[in-house]
Amino acid sequence: MKKININFELNNEGWNLDVEPSDTLLEAVRDKMGVKSPKIACDRGDCGACTVLLDNKAVRSCLILAAEIDGHKITTVEGLCPQEPTPLQKHFARNNAFQCGFCAPGMILAAHELLQNNQKPSREEVQEAISGNLCRCTGYEKIIECMVNPDLKSGEDK
Amino acid sequence: MSEMKYVGKSVERVDSLEKVTGAAKYVDDIDFGPSLLHAEIVESPHAHAIIKSIDISAAEKYPGVVKVVTGKDYPVKFGMYMKDRYIFAIDRVRFIGEQVAAVVARCPKIARRAAALVKVEYEVLKPVLEPLDAIKPDAVILHPELKNYPHVPWFYPKESTNIAHLRKTRKGDVEKGFAEADAVIEDTYQVPRYAHCCLEPHIAVGQQDHSGRLTVWSSSQSPCTQKNLFAQSLESFGLSHKDIRVITPYIGGGFGGKAGVCMEILAAVLALSVKGRPVKVRWRRDQEFYNTYLRQGVVGKIKMGAKKDGTITALKYELYFDGGPYVEYGANVVNAAGLSACGPYKVDNLNIDSYCLYTNCPSGGPYRGFGYSEFTFGLESHIDRMAEKLGIDPVQFRLKNAIKEGDALGYGAPMNACDLHKCINLVAEEVKWGKDETSPDPNKVIGKGVACFWKGPAMPPNASSSAYLKFNEDGSINLLISAMEMGQGVLTAMAQIAGEVLGVPPSKIRVETPDTDRNPYEWQSVASHITWGCGNAVQKAAIDAREKIFDIIERTLYLERAGLYLEDEAVKCRTKPDWSLPLRDFVINGIMVKDGTFKGGPIMGVGMFMPEFCSTLCDPETSQGGKPNVHYTVGAAAVILEIDKDTGKMDVQKVALAADIGKAINPDMVEGQIVGGMLQGLATALYEDIAIDENGRLLNPNFTDYKIPTARDIPGKVVSFIVETPQADGPFGARGIGEHTMIASAPIIGNAIYNALGIRMTSMPMTAERVALSKHLGLEKRVEALYAKRTESYCKRGSKS
Ligand code: FES
Numbered sequence: 001m002k003k004i005n006i007n008f009e010l011n012n013e014g015w016n017l018d019v020e021p022s023d024t025l026l027e028a029v030r031d032k033m034g035v036k037s038p039k040i041a042c043d044r045g046d047c048g049a050c051t052v053l054l055d056n057k058a059v060r061s062c063l064i065l066a067a068e069i070d071g072h073k074i075t076t077v078e079g080l081c082p083q084e085p086t087p088l089q090k091h092f093a094r095n096n097a098f099q100c101g102f103c104a105p106g107m108i109l110a111a112h113e114l115l116q117n118n119q120k121p122s123r124e125e126v127q128e129a130i131s132g133n134l135c136r137c138t139g140y141e142k143i144i145e146c147m148v149n150p151d152l153k154s155g156e157d158k
Numbered sequence: 159m160s161e162m163k164y165v166g167k168s169v170e171r172v173d174s175l176e177k178v179t180g181a182a183k184y185v186d187d188i189d190f191g192p193s194l195l196h197a198e199i200v201e202s203p204h205a206h207a208i209i210k211s212i213d214i215s216a217a218e219k220y221p222g223v224v225k226v227v228t229g230k231d232y233p234v235k236f237g238m239y240m241k242d243r244y245i246f247a248i249d250r251v252r253f254i255g256e257q258v259a260a261v262v263a264r265c266p267k268i269a270r271r272a273a274a275l276v277k278v279e280y281e282v283l284k285p286v287l288e289p290l291d292a293i294k295p296d297a298v299i300l301h302p303e304l305k306n307y308p309h310v311p312w313f314y315p316k317e318s319t320n321i322a323h324l325r326k327t328r329k330g331d332v333e334k335g336f337a338e339a340d341a342v343i344e345d346t347y348q349v350p351r352y353a354h355c356c357l358e359p360h361i362a363v364g365q366q367d368h369s370g371r372l373t374v375w376s377s378s379q380s381p382c383t384q385k386n387l388f389a390q391s392l393e394s395f396g397l398s399h400k401d402i403r404v405i406t407p408y409i410g411g412g413f414g415g416k417a418g419v420c421m422e423i424l425a426a427v428l429a430l431s432v433k434g435r436p437v438k439v440r441w442r443r444d445q446e447f448y449n450t451y452l453r454q455g456v457v458g459k460i461k462m463g464a465k466k467d468g469t470i471t472a473l474k475y476e477l478y479f480d481g482g483p484y485v486e487y488g489a490n491v492v493n494a495a496g497l498s499a500c501g502p503y504k505v506d507n508l509n510i511d512s513y514c515l516y517t518n519c520p521s522g523g524p525y526r527g528f529g530y531s532e533f534t535f536g537l538e539s540h541i542d543r544m545a546e547k548l549g550i551d552p553v554q555f556r557l558k559n560a561i562k563e564g565d566a567l568g569y570g571a572p573m574n575a576c577d578l579h580k581c582i583n584l585v586a587e588e589v590k591w592g593k594d595e596t597s598p599d600p601n602k603v604i605g606k607g608v609a610c611f612w613k614g615p616a617m618p619p620n621a622s623s624s625a626y627l628k629f630n631e632d633g634s635i636n637l638l639i640s641a642m643e644m645g646q647g648v649l650t651a652m653a654q655i656a657g658e659v660l661g662v663p664p665s666k667i668r669v670e671t672p673d674t675d676r677n678p679y680e681w682q683s684v685a686s687h688i689t690w691g692c693g694n695a696v697q698k699a700a701i702d703a704r705e706k707i708f709d710i711i712e713r714t715l716y717l718e719r720a721g722l723y724l725e726d727e728a729v730k731c732r733t734k735p736d737w738s739l740p741l742r743d744f745v746i747n748g749i750m751v752k753d754g755t756f757k758g759g760p761i762m763g764v765g766m767f768m769p770e771f772c773s774t775l776c777d778p779e780t781s782q783g784g785k786p787n788v789h790y791t792v793g794a795a796a797v798i799l800e801i802d803k804d805t806g807k808m809d810v811q812k813v814a815l816a817a818d819i820g821k822a823i824n825p826d827m828v829e830g831q832i833v834g835g836m837l838q839g840l841a842t843a844l845y846e847d848i849a850i851d852e853n854g855r856l857l858n859p860n861f862t863d864y865k866i867p868t869a870r871d872i873p874g875k876v877v878s879f880i881v882e883t884p885q886a887d888g889p890f891g892a893r894g895i896g897e898h899t900m901i902a903s904a905p906i907i908g909n910a911i912y913n914a915l916g917i918r919m920t921s922m923p924m925t926a927e928r929v930a931l932s933k934h935l936g937l938e939k940r941v942e943a944l945y946a947k948r949t950e951s952y953c954k955r956g957s958k959s
Pocket residue numbers: 039040041042043044045046047048049050051060061062063
């Protein structure tokens with residue numbers, strides 16, 4: 001099959017890559033670029049575990065073809081914290097918001113997208129924003145609490 | 159004991175940062191390099207058929223295919239408690255999706271295309287799809303060889319039938335109990351099959367190097383058990399335990415679905431077929447549904463008798479579980495239910511028959527709750543009906559019968575320490591039990607429901623744990639265990655226990671996920687026994703290290719041992735308040751004495767734990783005589799439920815759950831279990847449902863059609879209560895809690911629906927549609943007719959509709 005050559009940015013680093021026309025963005029990011037935080041959980045757009053930011057918007061990378069990202073900017077959770085975790089990540093960590101953690105990379109990107117546009121979201125806005133990201137462990141409560149009350153500046157709040 | 163520093167505190171999880179930064183590695187995130195191969199499974203399209211022939215020639219020739227494997231390459235059986243299945247189907251297939259062959263190729267897409275070229279000729283047989291059909295005298299027999307299957311001594315398969323196991327518990331005289339009763343109620347309840355839906359699907363990578371060494375990386379709750387079962391199955395291929403290594407990095411949820419061995423054995427044998435190269439078997443989401451384990455569906459027939467004062471005089475409970483085609487693990491779920499289906503109540507006359515029946519539906523197996531969720535829906539619904547019939551408030555009825563320490567269990571052994579009464583009172587108070595609530599919306603009604611739960615770890619009597627702990631130069635610690643971190647927080651809890659004993663903060667203790675070459679033995683991370691069992695081993699390992707520390711101090715500094723203690727990463731002495739010696743000064747390099755020589759050396763601690771008081775030996779006709787369960791954790795839950803009378807749509811406004819867990823090692827994580835488990839349970843009550851068609855095909859193997867809760871589907875409020883009646887043989891008094899949190903979810907909903915609308919649901923899930931139809935069309939009239947005569951107190955509320 002004829003490969004397609006694409007140029008794009010992943011976590012602020014320029015890439016040039018040959019991809020198969022049928023490769024999904026999720027496959028390309030994980031297998032061709034070795035960035036493993038976006039997870040494969042349903043591979044059909046149902047769960048959000050594969051969420052990445054495409055030009056700062058949260059998308060499901062299992063539903064996007066790699067060929068489509070030519071000229072775009074992709075961010076995964078690794079890109080959010082090149083030096084150290086963001087205040088939101090620290091806040092989630094301190095509050096034990098996650099359990100198995102498999103949903104966390106996707107959930108955090110969805111949360112990040114919301115908080116970028118809306119620093120004081122209501123509980124309903126948070127629920128809406130992360131409703132495409134399934135979590136089987138936590139019952140969502142702590143994740144929502146952390147986002148509704150993201151006292152992101154304070155250091156030790158526990 | 160003086161005030162504790164780390165145990166009982168909501169410390170931050172030791173794996174938090176890894177998980178929020180994306181650093182946490184799961185099996186699929188490990189890089190195996192360019193030699194990695196991928197397997198695709200050739201699956202049976204029939205629920206029940208004889209395999210006439212398999213032709214792999216076309217697939218073998220497909221470019222990029224490295225190997226095609228079928229059952230005749232590995233004609234060995236495997237299984238956890240009963241060896242009733244082959245690695246690949248041989249002669250016969252017994253469910254749709256069963257593995258018949260595997261194609262191994264350099265890329266997953268090639269493997270998939272080639273798998274379609276494997277030609278299998280079948281002779282289709284009639285499938286058995288319902289447990290009540292499986293038990294009919296003329297039923298097609300799924301396992302004619304049943305009598306030859308090796309199994310644990312506490313299973314009682316019935317040869318030439320589909321009964322894989324029948325657990326009978328008999329206590330007192332039920333007929334006498336019914337005769338003494340003022341009221342007797344009988345009914346049948348149905349609980350469908352459910353799927354775990356771990357976010358991470360099952361995955362395993364196997365590699366046998368050229369020296370013969372086999373390593374399997376797997377997403378599993380059970381590294382040591384996997385190693386053991388692989389070794390048992392692969393013995394004839396020259397492998398022994400020391401040749402097999404199982405590595406389990408973080409897993410994306412377990413919930414029982416990743417206990418034992420299911421698809422992982424494929425990675426192990428495929429590795430033998432492509433020696434030298436790693437081979438990955440990764441389940442797609444649909445395979446996750448039909449070829450791992452499901453929670454077994456059950457039909458439960460209950461007959462209960464009680465006196466006017468509310469005393470339960472007799473209980474007869476027949477449970478017919480849909481075990482699926484292979485019950486190597488699932489039969490023990492049935493066993494657990496058969497021992498404990500009376501619930502946390504004192505029942506003097508008891509008769510339980512718990513049947514594990516072979517069917518051609520996907521395999522049943524362990525799922526959070528392990529049989530208890532399955533029987534609790536019927537039991538706790540029935541209790542409300544009995545209370546109503548007798549005119550007793552459901553909370554009072556439960557308080558009257560609730561089990562206490564020392565009461566004889568169904569099989570005769572005494573109940574452990576617990577305070578169920580306190581749990582019931584806490585949740586009743588939280589939902590303002592007895593106070594009628596009206597919705598501001600005239601179209602909506604509000605009901606309340608309550609239920610109790612209990613659960614004991616269902617495990618072999620000698621399920622054991624061990625721990626190994628070593629200090630580093632700076633006084634930090636590596637703690638090695640084979641308990642699996644699946645989200646519940648075991649790494650953190652174990653760090654807290656070790657830290658408490660050694661005076662070292664959990665943040666300075668590294669606990670990692672298991673590698674069977676490096677970490678000491680743990681049976682499995684199941685049964686909610688880890689905090690207790692592994693916690694005991696860790697506590698012993700820490701005490702062992704502490705005693706070694708005291709030895710050196712005593713030997714070199716001549717301080718009296720009795721006065722020594724550990725605090726703030728240092729040794730201190732009660733009789734010399736100004737003295738303290740930091741651990742980092744000596745835990746590796748020892749202590750220098752006068753002549754310049756050093757005494758001591760690297761400090762290590764080892765600990766092991768096995769419950770030495772358990773036994774499954776008993777009379778098979780009654781279950782009397784043994785002590786199959788180490789203990790039970792008990793509790794209660796209650797709900798405030800608002801229902802739209804037109805649409806049946808339900809809004810869980812508040813749920814409260816109280817559990818007597820002995821001691822919360824980390825209250826924050828206990829709350830995490832309660833909130834998460836409650837939602838998982840509410841989803842089974844309200845909408846989750848595995849659909850299987852008349853051919854045995856699972857119709858909804860994805861999250862579009864099998865809906866699990868999103869962030870918008872959560873209860874208005876979840877209130878958790880931790881009750882702490884210490885477990886004398888638990889670490890710091892702790893008992894387990896992981897599974898218990900979803901057991902009462904369904905009956906509280908069923909009871910609240912009845913309370914709000916007067917409609918008794920006898921099957922799950924209780925969807926909005928069913929509630930609305932029942933209300934408008936009276937579909938549940940059959941049940942209501944049984945209760946024509948409603949008593950005052952409780953039924954007033956039921957007639958609000
Ligand atoms: S893996 Fe992409 S949405 Fe589930």
